[in-house]
Amino acid sequence: MVINAEDIGYYDLNKEIVGSDDAEIKVENVLGQRYIGCGTSAKTITVEGVPGNALGAYLDGSTIIVHGNAQDAIGDTMNDGEIIVHGNCGDTTGYAMRSGKIFVKGNAGYRVGIHMKEYKELYPKIIIGGKVGDFLGEYQAGGIIVVLGIGYEGSVPVGSFCGTGMHGGYIFIRSDQPPSGLPVQVCCETATDEDKKIIKKYVEEFCDCFGYSAKDLLSSRFYMLTPNTASPYRQLYTEN
Amino acid sequence: MAINYYQPLYEVMRDKDRCIKCRACERQCANEVHSYDEECDVMISDSRQCVDCQRCVSICPTNALKIANNPNTFRQNSNWSQQIMTEVYKQAETGGVLLSAMGNPKEYPVYWDKILLNASQVTNPPIDPLREPMETKVFLGKKPKNVRFNKDGTINTDLPPTLELSTPIMFSAMSYGSISKNAHESLARAATELGIYYNTGEGGLHKDFYKYGPNTIVQVASGRFGVFRDYLEAGAAVEIKMGQGAKPGIGGHLPGAKILEDISKTRMIPMGTDAISPAPHHDIYSIEDLRQLVFSLKEATCYKKPVIVKIAAVHNVAAIASGIARSGADIIAIDGYRGGTGAAPTRIRDNVGIPIELALASVDQRLRDEGIRNEVSIVVAGSVRSSADVVKAIALGADAVYIGTAALLALGCHLCRSCQTGRCNWGIATQRPDLVKRLNPDIGYKRLVNLIHAWDHEIKEMMGGMGINSVEALRGNRLMLRGVGLTEKELEVLGIQHAGQ
Structure with missing residues (x-):
């Protein structure tokens, strides 16, 4: 079905989306409506326009495709599914997501992948085509974050304080230089061909979505960030 | 040597x-x-x-x-x-850093003990709760300002979601991890039998306890552990944990060594990995941001469940509560500086936050002054020790209370304040199987039921003495309270008169 979102508030719009029996839903003229696809499963929702915050929060298996820019907190606490953004997105992308994938063609804001975690077969993936803001992968506990820096070659495509509090998972950054100012709890190494196998499949999927050459991208230099098990967050406590 | x-x-x-x-x-x-x-x-x-x-x-x-x-x-x-x-x-x-457990033990004033209740003499009759009807049932959530009518003239009964409590007491948030499975089972079964609610804390919900969902409040904290659709759907209400009375302003860190198999399943993280709860929700830096999380949870639960926002009682609590009331939350839970914990830095526990009595009085007054008291219910926690504390809290403006420490005492806790060691000999704050089995949930839940029944009866006795026959008529009824040994300023904040006045 096709829904014209013009002059409809988020409450009525989402009620219509959730209430629909159709597996494929196209929403046109979206202008800032929040929570689109929130908590849904087994739907494919195509958004034309600019969705509001918390797109696909608690998403549980649906696919959301955005032809436009997305805002803050997309895929918050997402459990499964896909969010594909043909544009940029805002802060806290994929906050605490547990599985599924978020592909963003353009840039993303601060705190991308904050507190992302994995569990058994649940494994979250975020790929950002352009650059990201500060605090990438803050408190990351699992899963994969890839920043491709397409169009930003020659500079480091991540902001400051990358990997602060990271204690699980991987961050891959396509760049000729490593990010600066990394905490001691994070290891940063040039990714080997073996390391790149971890992200190969997902980068190929990303390229299929947005028309890039995975082979070209993967032949570039990547830095791989992982938690430094030799220097964990110390337990500073004394029983009292 | x-x-x-x-x-x-x-x-x-x-x-x-x-x-x-x-x-x-x-x-x-x-x-x-x-x-x-x-x-x-x-x-x-x-x-x-x-x-x-x-x-x-x-x-x-x-x-x-x-x-x-x-x-x-x-x-x-x-x-x-x-x-x-x-x-x-x-x-x-x-x-x-010094690490302690349970609530602040320092000699700060306990305002409950400096407040006295009224009773009827001569001019208005007391009520005997054993022989006359007495209502302790309460509903938590938004209360509409006006009666609304449908087009055909009938009353519109389409009300916001509420929690129905047989008595104004709930068990406060204690996660599986901080307390044992048998302790959780005792709380869940007691809440079900009593017609009240217990709270999962931020550690997710064990699969064995989904059946107690209608009497469960599920918590969403900054780490989002164990939060997914089934979890949100299982609970009767969803609580966003912004803060905790024992450690306002700081997060949590459950070391990987404590993430054993069952806890890993419930929190939905791999065994042996650290469970870090950041101090802030990094997507919430304002009331507008809080509103976003409140409504994302309402959207995810189809507006069928009330959303609670829990904060620690801190200096400007009244202004914060006003913001929460405007964020769309249905219930505000306020946790005072005497609130318990499984582990908190000693200096934070003993020096941060304010007494719940003063926080409650100022929040209730602020929401009334702003004409939004009916937009939210107020639940208070942070050392409610007896039915008398419950009655005083309600008269100061609370809709209900959360009890944590008192519930653990009912299960055998002797307040040795060593929860952080994980060697609780009473089988409560431990995951060691040989210790956990010492707490028999068949006995534990009955002791909790006994405690709440006893308190419920005492609440009715005290209300009856005042000539009041429902919690509704006691709520915010500060004329029923008098202070003893309090300064003018303390009386002003509490909104009560001194004894003898």
């Missing part, structure tokens, strides 16, 4: 005439205080390991054991107490 700068707090005293060397104390003590010396045929005790949990005393068949304060004293000093000196020695030795 190492020097012991500080001495054990307690002295284990054994009456040798009474002791029959049955070694029950030895088997019961996870701190390994007691042991049997075969050569000399004598029981010996290592007081240094004792936390005064009273387990051995309670179990000793001949009443041969007593735990007393160690009579050894440092030179008396009103400024440098023995405790403060000991803490300095500990930190000089380890370089560590």
